[in-house]
Every structure is written in C-alpha cells, then in structure tokens.
Amino acid sequence: MSENAKITLEGKEFELPVVTGTEGEKAIDITKLRDQTGYITLDVGYKNTGATTSALTFLDGEVGLLRHRGYSIEDLAEKASFLEVAYLLIYGELPTRQEFSDFDNSIREHTLVNEGLENMFKVFPTGSHPMGQLISMISALSLFYPKSLNPHRDTDAVNRTMLRLMAKMPTICAMIFKKRNGHPIVYPKNNLDYVSNYLNMTFSQVTMDDYTADPIIVDAMNKLMILHADHEQNCSASTVRMVGSSNANLYCSVSAGISALWGPLHGGANQEVLEMLEMIKEDGGNVQKWVDKAKDKNDNFRLMGFGHRVYKNFDPRAKIIKKTCDDVLNKLGVHDPVLEIAKKLEEAALTDSYFVERKLYPNVDFYSGIIYRAMGFPTDFFTVLFAMGRLPGWIAQWQEMRNDKQPIARPRQIYTGPTERPFLFFDQRS
Ligand code: SDX
DSSP states (O other): OOOEEEEEEETTTEEOOEEOOOSSEEEEETTTHHHHSOOOOOOTOOOOOOOOOOOSEEETTTEEEEEEEHHHHHHHHHOOOHHHHHHHHSSSSSSOOHHHHHHHHHHHTOOOOOHHGGGGGTSSTTOOHHHHHHHHHHHHHHHOOOOOOOOOOOTHHHHHHHHHHHHHHHOOOOHHHHHHOOOOOOOOOSSOOHHHHHHHHHHHTTTTOOOOOOOOHHHHHHHHHHHOOSSSHHHHHHHHHHHHHTTOOOOHHHHHHHHHHHHHTTTHHHHHHHHHHHHHHTTTHHHHHHHHHOOTTOOOOOOTTTTTTSSOOHHHHHHHHHHHHHHHHEEEEOOHHHHHHHHHHHHHTTHHHHHHHHOBBOTTTHHHHHHHHHHTTTGGGGGHHHHHHHHHHHHHHHHHHHHHOOOOOOOOOOOOSSSOOOOOGGGGGO
C-alpha cells in the first residue's frame, strides 16, 4: 500500500489514500475529499481524472502499449479471432474450446432481428448517415425485448441481452449497408463464422448462391475488429458507463456509446481522415501545405487521425493497421493514391517539430479508412465498422460497472454564473 497523499488547505493538512494498480499506476483517492475539506477537484475533459478502476484494458500511452486482460494487442491481433477477444473482454479469460463453441453457437441462435425493425428503414431519409441509423436501430432493440430492460434481472437474462447484442449488431450493420444501396437485405447464414457472416450479409446478393468472402478480407476485418474492441475509458466507453450507472438497460447504454463514437474527435475521425486525404489529393497532393495549416493556430484545420488523448507515442494499433493496410492492398492489387498521400503526410508530420514536441502520432483511425475503402465500404460507413468492433468493449465496461455495484455517476461543478439577484419585471429590465 503506497503512503497517503498530503495536501494543505487554508493552513490545515489533510491526508488522502493513494491507490496503486497492478501495473503500478498511482491515483489519489478523492472519494472523501469534499467531506474532509469542502473542496472538490476540477479537471475539464477528465484529462487527469480516473473515473473507475478496471480489469479490462491496460494501456501505457507513453510507451505505446495496449493489453486486454494481460494479453498484448499484438498477440491478440495475430493469433486470436474477434469472438475470442470478445469472450475475453466480457467473461475475463480466453475461452476453452468448449466455452468458445458454446459462446459461438449461442450467438448464432440470435443473429436474426425482428422483422419489425426493417420497417424503420421506411422512415430513414434516403442517404441519411448510417451512424444515425445504427443509433436508432440499437436503441429500438430495447422495444422488442421489454423483459431485458431491467438490468437487475437474473444473470441469465443479462447474459442473453449481451449475446443478442453481439449477434444482432452485424446483422443490423449489414441491413443498413444494403438498405442504403437500395438492395434487399441478405439474411444471416449460421453456418458461417462471425466475421464471414457479416461480410456475406454485406457483400453477397440475394441472387447469388456462391458468394464466399475473400479470406484476405475476412482476416483483415477480424484484425480490425480486434484492434477496435476496447480502449479503456475513452469517450464512448465512459458514456456507456455513465448511462448504465442510472440502471438504464444495455441497449440504450450502447446506443449512447455509439452516439459518442460518431463525433469526429473520436470514432468519427476515420471518416474525417479519408475525407481529409481526398481533399489533399483534389488540392494537388501538396502535403506540406496541409501540415502547415494543421500547425497554424489561426487555422481550424487539424490533421485528422493524428494525436491522441492518451498515446504520446505511436498508437500500437496504428502500427498493426498500417501493416494490414499494405498487405490487403498488395494482395488485392489495389493501388489507392490516398495511401501514398497518407504515407507522405505521416512522414512529413513525424519529422516536424510541432508534431514531435506535442507527441502527435498517427492513431487507430489514420489507416483504417483506407482498408475499409479497399474492402468496398463508403466513407460514411467507417464509423459503423468501428462501432461493430467496439461493441464487446462497451458490453464489458457496462457489465464491470454493474458488477462493481458502482453508484450513479454524478460529477460536480464549480459555478461561475451570477450570484443571487432580485427578479425584475419587464418594465424594470433595461
Ligand atoms: C479515437 O480515447 C480513446 O481511446 C479514443 C480511441 C479509442 O480507441 O476509443 O483511441 C479512438 O478516438 C482516436 C482519436 C481520433 N481523433 C482524431 O484523430 C481527431 C484529430 N485528433 C485531435 O483532435 C486530438 O489529437 C484528440 C482529440 C485526439 C486529442 O485531443 P487532446 O488530448 O485534447 O489534445 P489537445 O487537443 O489538448 O492537443 C494538444 C495540442 C494542441 O496544441 P497546443 O494548444 O498545445 O498548441 O496538440 C494539438 C492541439 O492543437 N493537436 C493537434 C492535433 N491534435 C492535437 N494539432 C493538429 N492536428 C491534430 N490532429
């Protein structure tokens, strides 16, 4: 146990306990700070504030390290399937062969969605953003499973809800893809593995009997989903915890997480990266011009896909995605000019003192969009794919928060508005 932290306020000394994590991280536990001192802390954006303890994911932004329940992201991306990683995050251990078979089969039983959900597409405006559709569809699941609304129900009911979400997310994502192209939906085939089933529902046609997902694409999608599976207390995971802490059901908690992920500073960055690269290409490919704009404080332009709240070194996921990107495009024989621009942009930024001093490196979103595009996904669909990968992380974060019996999240504030003043009637107001 580390020694206590001591603070002096208004001449009085107070001691606060120090918490040390299994990887040696240290925190000052301020649970009793206000009771003891009348003071709260202020940390806009929670850049220095731990909202919880967690056993799911450990990352060290200084050295660029990421592990899930002790397993390195490099090992998991290379050796595991996405469903194995989902099991690891949700249940705490890599599954035995039997446990995996039971998990996989349970998910296959729930891949269909209620036909009533398809009616929602009749009201979605043509061309409406797939993330808005996904948020609506996942939230609507709570309407079809009213018995799942009480998270205090027995463990089996909560587990069934988790399995239903895992099973129906790919089906819903594929439905959104098909409906936006005006194509009939393709139903899940439960003889296919999780990722192949998603790709089949997305890219095969009802008129095709012999579609087989390219193993290169299946392997790349499996890796990409693993790399997106969880990332400790990021904006969307914290949102899922915040909403779930009010005893809201898992469907609407995850729907709120998808909403947070949509933001261009978070998961929406992968769409913004491709749009930025396209813009630079259309502008003649003058990479240095855009690096200079990103550095200019008077210019709102930021290098999308660069920088990270926690990583002050290379995002380990970006390294794996960059290699996967090269492999996929080479094996598919795809030459994407924006990939060349991305590499030039990365090279220019990594040698520029502005980015080096601020420790701004490519993040998980920098290369992922290029692979998604090579697979045949439109730019505004990239964040849907991020959400599909992040789902087990959100489920595991929500479950950990509930298992730890955490209280409803209710941060405090420092008020900076007007002090008390008398009400004025209209003729008294200037
Ligand atoms: C994800 O949290 C997670 O784990 C998220 C995620 C996950 O897996 O869940 O990893 C996924 O969301 C990755 C991040 C994707 N977003 C982007 O790529 C958008 C572009 N990046 C930036 O907007 C920014 O880097 C953030 C939002 C990611 C991080 O912002 P911070 O930590 O609040 O950093 P900051 O805004 O305080 O920036 C520090 C300095 C500032 O300059 P100064 O005021 O010190 O002079 O760095 C500059 C910023 O202006 N800066 C950038 C920049 N990012 C930061 N300048 C140019 N281009 C950028 N991309």
